[in-house]
Amino acid sequence: MAILEVRHIQKTFEKTQVLKDISFSMEKGQTVSIIGSSGSGKTTLLRCLNFLEKPDGGIIAVNGETLFDAANPATTKEQEIRRKRLHFGLVFQSFNLFPQYTALQNVMLAGQLLAKEAPDFKTHKKERLLAIEQQAKELLCQMGLADRMENYPHQLSGGQCQRVAIARALALTPDILCFDEPTSALDPELTGEVLHVIRELADKETTMIIVTHEMAFARDVADHVIFMDNGTILEQGTPGDVIENPKEERTKQFLSRFHQEKQFL
Amino acid sequence: MQLIIEQFPIVIRSLNIGFLQTLKLFFVTLIGAFPLGLLIAFGSMSHFKPLKYLSRFVVWIIRGTPLMIQLLIIYYFPGLILHNPIWGSGESGRFLAASVSFILNYACYFSEIYRGGIQSIPVGQTEAGLVLGMTKTQIFFKIKLLQMVKRIVPPMSNEIITLVKDTSLARIIALQEIIWAGQSFLKGSQGISGAIWPLFFTAVYYLIWNGILTTLLGYLEKRLDYFK
Numbered sequence: 001m002a003i004l005e006v007r008h009i010q011k012t013f014e015k016t017q018v019l020k021d022i023s024f025s026m027e028k029g030q031t032v033s034i035i036g037s038s039g040s041g042k043t044t045l046l047r048c049l050n051f052l053e054k055p056d057g058g059i060i061a062v063n064g065e066t067l068f069d070a071a072n073p074a075t076t077k078e079q080e081i082r083r084k085r086l087h088f089g090l091v092f093q094s095f096n097l098f099p100q101y102t103a104l105q106n107v108m109l110a111g112q113l114l115a116k117e118a119p120d121f122k123t124h125k126k127e128r129l130l131a132i133e134q135q136a137k138e139l140l141c142q143m144g145l146a147d148r149m150e151n152y153p154h155q156l157s158g159g160q161c162q163r164v165a166i167a168r169a170l171a172l173t174p175d176i177l178c179f180d181e182p183t184s185a186l187d188p189e190l191t192g193e194v195l196h197v198i199r200e201l202a203d204k205e206t207t208m209i210i211v212t213h214e215m216a217f218a219r220d221v222a223d224h225v226i227f228m229d230n231g232t233i234l235e236q237g238t239p240g241d242v243i244e245n246p247k248e249e250r251t252k253q254f255l256s257r258f259h260q261e262k263q264f265l
Numbered sequence: 266m267q268l269i270i271e272q273f274p275i276v277i278r279s280l281n282i283g284f285l286q287t288l289k290l291f292f293v294t295l296i297g298a299f300p301l302g303l304l305i306a307f308g309s310m311s312h313f314k315p316l317k318y319l320s321r322f323v324v325w326i327i328r329g330t331p332l333m334i335q336l337l338i339i340y341y342f343p344g345l346i347l348h349n350p351i352w353g354s355g356e357s358g359r360f361l362a363a364s365v366s367f368i369l370n371y372a373c374y375f376s377e378i379y380r381g382g383i384q385s386i387p388v389g390q391t392e393a394g395l396v397l398g399m400t401k402t403q404i405f406f407k408i409k410l411l412q413m414v415k416r417i418v419p420p421m422s423n424e425i426i427t428l429v430k431d432t433s434l435a436r437i438i439a440l441q442e443i444i445w446a447g448q449s450f451l452k453g454s455q456g457i458s459g460a461i462w463p464l465f466f467t468a469v470y471y472l473i474w475n476g477i478l479t480t481l482l483g484y485l486e487k488r489l490d491y492f493k
Contacts (some may be wrong), residue, residue: 050396086398096393100411100492109407110397154493172397 003028009058020231029205033222040228042211089169089177095161097153103164104149107136139167159190179210215258219243276463283446297368302375327373339366340438363435382417415489422482
């Protein structure tokens with residue numbers, strides 16, 4: 001069974017239809033890359049999956065459970081959306097770390113708040129909080145930030161900030177982790193270190209959707225590539241199909257610079 | 266000079282009493298205007314149009330007219346025009362009217378500072394909280410509030426220091442604050458008359474109190490310097 005099934009998602013802002021009819025599905029442990037030019041709707045699609053935008057039409061189902069169905073008002077209620085969001089994690093282009101908290105606190109905060117809502121929290125307070133702290137520390141170590149846990153975001157490089165943000169998203173163990181151009185705000189050197197940890201996550205079969213402009217990275221890491229253009233999925237398939245041998249004229253055109261640069265290397 | 270030294274203890278005692286009233290008005294204004302300002306700020310950012318326009322209209326009126334006129338209208342209008350002296354007579358009535366005027370006036374100024382502080386926080390902070398499963402309330406108190414406080418401390422400090430001096434405007438409705446106390450020795454009080462120096466000397470009180478406040482607020486600003 002598909003871990004994620006997206007059917008006929010549509011979204012219009014004002015008069016512009018940003019997502020026209022998006023359908024795709026993915027399996028547990030897969031990495032899906034979404035590529036395409038700016039304005040093609042990639043970011044809006046991720047924001048719809050994380051319920052930061054409300055689609056005007058379509059269905060989002062995770063593990064067979066319909067989380068969102070635009071035609072069924074019962075699934076679009078604000079209070080329930082909060083719980084449904086936890087199926088997804090989102091790593092932003094601009095990190096969006098909380099500046100007043102240390103790296104470790106950034107990773108722990110959401111877990112602590114959720115734990116406090118459990119009815120038996122008072123009697124298990126110590127062990128619950130300790131478990132959250134332990135897990136956060138492990139995640140930061142995994143991100144190569146063992147010596148940066150007590151630093152505040154402004155004391156970290158962009159690459160380190162983004163790795164904290166990845167740890168923060170992983171802390172809530174989402175079913176599907178989404179990345180919205182995670183390296184677009186970084187210089188090539190810092191890009192490398194962030195891509196490295198994402199690659200490690202892919203090797204561990206973390207289910208991920210990555211919106212990226214790093215074509216080589218998409219080709220090497222993704223199991224499935226989606227090319228979006230003008231609010232539709234124009235082409236999708238294995239990296240070998242979509243990136244190396246695109247069928248559509250528009251895809252060829254979009255990838256032409258990538259292939260040209262490759263010849264020079 | 267000899268005379269001033271003789272007058273000094275009497276004058277200081279009066280000025281101290283007057284300054285207590287000044288401080289009382291200062292603290293009552295802050296305690297009232299901090300929360301009321303936040304309410305007006307939320308009102309002026311509301312998606313409910315009538316509330317938004319009402320809030321902005323009130324802020325426009327209050328910020329667009331002198332505090333002294335507001336004091337006079339709020340104190341005298343009910344009694345002289347409506348023949349319903351709601352404030353009561355005497356010092357307690359004057360203090361009540363002055364408090365209402367100052368709280369309303371400062372709440373409007375504070376509301377604009379709050380609004381600027383809230384709106385300057387990037388929307389990404391809210392979105393990061395939302396995707397981590399936080400409620401709007403948690404996002405406000407755990408994420409946005411401290412960032413907002415950090416941003417509003419400098420402009421708030423400015424307003425607070427202005428408030429210390431603005432309390433002297435309450436003299437216009439004869440509130441017995443420090444200016445009133447200093448002036449009383451001009452007309453004659455406790456055997457001293459025609460003395461102008463007590464009025465001049467009130468400046469020292471304002472100066473010292475503002476020195477203390479500047480230090481405290483500067484300390485608060487430093488304490489919040491640990492993040493950017």
